[in-house]
Amino acid sequence: MRTARRSESSDASTQLATRPAENMPAEPAVALTRHWRTPIMFGVFGLLALVVFGLLPDGGRESTFGLSLRDDVIQLAPITVPSKLAAILLGVVCLGIAAYAAWQTYLGRRVPLWLSITFGVAFVLAFLTWAVAGSEISLTSALQGTLALSVPLIFGALCGMMGERTGVINIAIEGQLLAGAFLSGVVASLVGSLWVGLIAAPIAGLAVAWVLAVFTVFTVRYFVNQIIVGVVLNVLVIGVTNFLYSSLLSPQKETWNSPGRFPRLEIPVLSEMPVIGPVLFHQTIIVYIMYVVVVLAHIALFRTRWGLRVRAVGEHPEAADTAGIRVNSVRFRNVLLGGALAGLGGSYFTLGAVGLFSSEMTAGAGFIALAAMIMGRWTPIGAVFAALLFGFANNLQSVLGIIGSPIPSEFMLMAPYLLTIFAVAGLVGRIRPPAFNGQPYIKS
Amino acid sequence: MSENSTSELTVGQRFFRELTTGGTALTLLSIVLAMLIGAVLIVVADSDVQETAAYFFSRPSDTLLAIWESASSAYAAMFAGSVIDFDAPSFGESLIPLADTLTYATPLIAAGLAVALAFRAGLLNIGAQGQILIGATLAGLVGFGMDLPAVVHLLFAVLAGFIGGAIWGGIAGFIKAKTGAHEVIVTIMLNHIAALLLAYLLTTQLFRREGQAAPISPFVADSATLPTFFEDSRLNLGLFVALLGAVYSWWLLSRSTMGFRFKAVGHNPHAATTAGISVARSYTAVMFIGGGLAGIAGASQVLGTEGYLSTSIAGELGFDAITVALLGRSSPIGTVAASLLFGALRAGAVTMQAQTGTPIDIVLVVQSLIVLFIAAPPLVRAVFRLKVRAASPMAAEVGGKAA
Numbered sequence: 119m120r121t122a123r124r125s126e127s128s129d130a131s132t133q134l135a136t137r138p139a140e141n142m143p144a145e146p147a148v149a150l151t152r153h154w155r156t157p158i159m160f161g162v163f164g165l166l167a168l169v170v171f172g173l174l175p176d177g178g179r180e181s182t183f184g185l186s187l188r189d190d191v192i193q194l195a196p197i198t199v200p201s202k203l204a205a206i207l208l209g210v211v212c213l214g215i216a217a218y219a220a221w222q223t224y225l226g227r228r229v230p231l232w233l234s235i236t237f238g239v240a241f242v243l244a245f246l247t248w249a250v251a252g253s254e255i256s257l258t259s260a261l262q263g264t265l266a267l268s269v270p271l272i273f274g275a276l277c278g279m280m281g282e283r284t285g286v287i288n289i290a291i292e293g294q295l296l297a298g299a300f301l302s303g304v305v306a307s308l309v310g311s312l313w314v315g316l317i318a319a320p321i322a323g324l325a326v327a328w329v330l331a332v333f334t335v336f337t338v339r340y341f342v343n344q345i346i347v348g349v350v351l352n353v354l355v356i357g358v359t360n361f362l363y364s365s366l367l368s369p370q371k372e373t374w375n376s377p378g379r380f381p382r383l384e385i386p387v388l389s390e391m392p393v394i395g396p397v398l399f400h401q402t403i404i405v406y407i408m409y410v411v412v413v414l415a416h417i418a419l420f421r422t423r424w425g426l427r428v429r430a431v432g433e434h435p436e437a438a439d440t441a442g443i444r445v446n447s448v449r450f451r452n453v454l455l456g457g458a459l460a461g462l463g464g465s466y467f468t469l470g471a472v473g474l475f476s477s478e479m480t481a482g483a484g485f486i487a488l489a490a491m492i493m494g495r496w497t498p499i500g501a502v503f504a505a506l507l508f509g510f511a512n513n514l515q516s517v518l519g520i521i522g523s524p525i526p527s528e529f530m531l532m533a534p535y536l537l538t539i540f541a542v543a544g545l546v547g548r549i550r551p552p553a554f555n556g557q558p559y560i561k562s
Numbered sequence: 563m564s565e566n567s568t569s570e571l572t573v574g575q576r577f578f579r580e581l582t583t584g585g586t587a588l589t590l591l592s593i594v595l596a597m598l599i600g601a602v603l604i605v606v607a608d609s610d611v612q613e614t615a616a617y618f619f620s621r622p623s624d625t626l627l628a629i630w631e632s633a634s635s636a637y638a639a640m641f642a643g644s645v646i647d648f649d650a651p652s653f654g655e656s657l658i659p660l661a662d663t664l665t666y667a668t669p670l671i672a673a674g675l676a677v678a679l680a681f682r683a684g685l686l687n688i689g690a691q692g693q694i695l696i697g698a699t700l701a702g703l704v705g706f707g708m709d710l711p712a713v714v715h716l717l718f719a720v721l722a723g724f725i726g727g728a729i730w731g732g733i734a735g736f737i738k739a740k741t742g743a744h745e746v747i748v749t750i751m752l753n754h755i756a757a758l759l760l761a762y763l764l765t766t767q768l769f770r771r772e773g774q775a776a777p778i779s780p781f782v783a784d785s786a787t788l789p790t791f792f793e794d795s796r797l798n799l800g801l802f803v804a805l806l807g808a809v810y811s812w813w814l815l816s817r818s819t820m821g822f823r824f825k826a827v828g829h830n831p832h833a834a835t836t837a838g839i840s841v842a843r844s845y846t847a848v849m850f851i852g853g854g855l856a857g858i859a860g861a862s863q864v865l866g867t868e869g870y871l872s873t874s875i876a877g878e879l880g881f882d883a884i885t886v887a888l889l890g891r892s893s894p895i896g897t898v899a900a901s902l903l904f905g906a907l908r909a910g911a912v913t914m915q916a917q918t919g920t921p922i923d924i925v926l927v928v929q930s931l932i933v934l935f936i937a938a939p940p941l942v943r944a945v946f947r948l949k950v951r952a953a954s955p956m957a958a959e960v961g962g963k964a965a
Contacts, residue, residue: 289750329934333937343937345686347937350930353929354931361607362607365919485751488747526762526765528758531758532755535758539747539751542744542748543748
């Protein structure tokens with residue numbers, strides 16, 4: 119095992135030099151190997167957009183996008199575009215981006231993240247124009263739904279990131295979200311204060327994370343596999359919450375399960391911006407906390423000494439140890455921090471969205487969060503965009519369900535999972551996890 | 563001489579050694595500890611206990627009695643529901659709980675083997691759930707969609723189940739082998755894709771039962787149904803198919819060249835490569851075979867126990883399979899034994915829920931605690947002041963890089 123680890127780490131350290139992280143804008147030192155997968159995938163999807171969404175459908179229909187909600191201050195007229203022409207144009211834009219990506223790759227540069235995001239937006243718009251042809255959807259409410267579904271994903275992805283940046287894989291995000299949702303609901307009901315419930319949520323996530331951390335960081339001598347503990351913890355949390363739900367929360371709903379919801383707070387001025395104003399700045403306190411947490415996480419990871427240490431532990435624990443960083447306590451603390459974040463995210467289910475706890479209400483969000491973290495290449499900003507994309511796909515299937523979707527809703531829901539497989543298989547961009555992800559560190 | 567010393571031990575000596583120093587003592591203690599914590603949960607949630615606890619300091623005996631009553635009746639119901647029901651009118655009927663246990667154990671054996679085989683090759687197959695679903699889908703399709711003679715139909719349907727699971731597992735193995743993508747991520751994603759795929763298929767003409775609003779398939783044809791043994795029990799031939807799978811896995815791991823390669827790759831992929839073993843091919847092969855076994859679990863559900871396809875055909879089998887394989891130390895015999903235990907827990911919990919109102923989810927708690935304790939030798943050792951060596955070596959081999 120030792121030798122295996124060594125050689126893998128040397129692979130990883132050569133990759134490090136070519137890494138496209140946003141804090142390394144300089145030209146990569148080693149750029150002799152060109153990776154054509156990203157431009158090729160862009161090309162394939164761009165062609166798909168052009169042909170399937172643009173050229174194949176009948177012309178003469180129009181797609182209408184509503185931009186304002188009824189009670190918005192500034193009312194914008196809905197945009198109506200000819201479906202076929204707009205989809206063709208967007209398909210051409212996609213192919214243009216593919217060509218630019220190919221040119222960059224030819225020059226030996228990496229395809230930047232913003233280009234991938236632009237491509238994603240253009241592709242999604244082409245898809246929407248095609249799917250909405252002949253009817254109307256409200257873009258604002260679609261975006262609202264997207265954000266609502268993304269909030270727990272973003273918290274969950276940050277949780278996974280905190281662990282994996284130090285080299286601990288956290289498969290138990292789902293369990294931590296569920297524990298946060300459960301305890302925040304129960305405590306808020308018992309105490310009668312939503313704020314106390316909100317404080318309880320990170321504690322629940324922390325408790326689950328503590329078990330994970332104890333098992334995976336400090337008992338490394340016993341070779342407990344991080345993933346196994348994570349999987350088992352998920353089942354344990356599902357079991358305990360289901361059990362208590364059927365024996366306490368459900369029969370004695372008034373005492374145990376009636377927390378209520380946080381009101382939506384309107385931020386003056388900002389919430390009056392057209393389209394995105396009501397989406398971003400007419401939200402519950404949990405969403406505002408999320409904005410702060412994302413920004414803080416980004417700054418902390420990439421601009422502070424703490425972040426450098428965290429990343430060092432994940433990339434090369436031996437070097438970090440030599441430099442005087444206590445590897446296992448950094449890992450331990452970060453797993454706990456991640457757990458607290460996921461717990462907080464879990465409270466969004468009960469205190470932000472639904473207003474009461476129901477059994478297994480996270481419904482796999484923890485795993486989509488994991489996917490979002492991977493798609494976002496282990497960066498907070500990337501994870502936010504990936505989570506928004508997944509939330510959008512999830513929300514869209516219900517929106518399109520109303521107007522009659524050309525694609526079965528199940529396939530829309532599959533999108534995040536398929537994309538993640540493409541991503542980890544290296545078909546969409548190149549994804550490199552922290553080099554020592556998932557490997558225990560034993561001080562020698 | 564010293565090399566032979568272990569084989570010179572008598573069976574009794576070896577058993578004793580295994581029991582005291584090896585995994586068995588730890589396993590048993592983990593089970594006891596998990597059941598005790600389960601009892602605490604049962605007691606806390608019991609309404610009698612809550613009522614008597616209100617006046618605990620004036621009459622503590624009431625509370626203690628209620629605690630004992632609540633925990634013991636729950637576990638007694640669990641025993642009656644899983645092993646022997648002494649209140650049954652006849653001897654034959656008193657054994658029905660045992661048949662129920664075997665029924666629940668059947669898919670666990672097959673799916674547990676899928677996870678155990680992958681463990682031995684150093685892969686974590688979290689994807690048994692998806693493999694069961696796709697296996698069940700194909701087996702079901704052959705079962706209700708085709709018209710074949712009696713025996714051929716059944717064989718063909720079971721084979722379809724194997725192939726379905728094998729393809730789904732093989733995809734994960736292939737992606738791992740070709741691109742190095744972490745199998746845990748790929749299999750988790752494939753689980754969700756399989757569930758959504760089945761949900762979609764059940765809305766199509768081909769799979770939909772006529773005149774049914776709910777997304778369920780037609781019943782499997784009689785010629786493709788796994789025959790049952792007793793009138794009052796759903797126990798069926800699937801048990802023997804699963805046991806056959808266990809025997810095959812044992813043969814594969816301890817008697818075949820391919821199994822030797824799997825184990826070599828699991829121990830040290832670099833050494834295996836040096837020795838001329840193709841790691842990529844072993845990964846694909848072991849996930850293909852393992853997926854096929856999970857597919858058989860799906861087939862036994864749809865062709866035997868359930869009789870038709872629905873979105874809940876796999877239940878939580880995929881995750882139970884992981885715990886079963888861990889508890890069984892990823893050996894075929896251990897997996898069978900662990901499946902019997904978890905089958906008994908399931909069967910017993912159904913009766914327990916009916917008799918004492920204890921939610922069935924207590925099984926999930928007990929199962930996951932058992933595995934956690936097994937994963938934590940120091941903890942169990944501390945609680946029972948026991949001397950056991952560091953257990954779960956397999957978990958160590960299944961390391962590897964993530965994502």
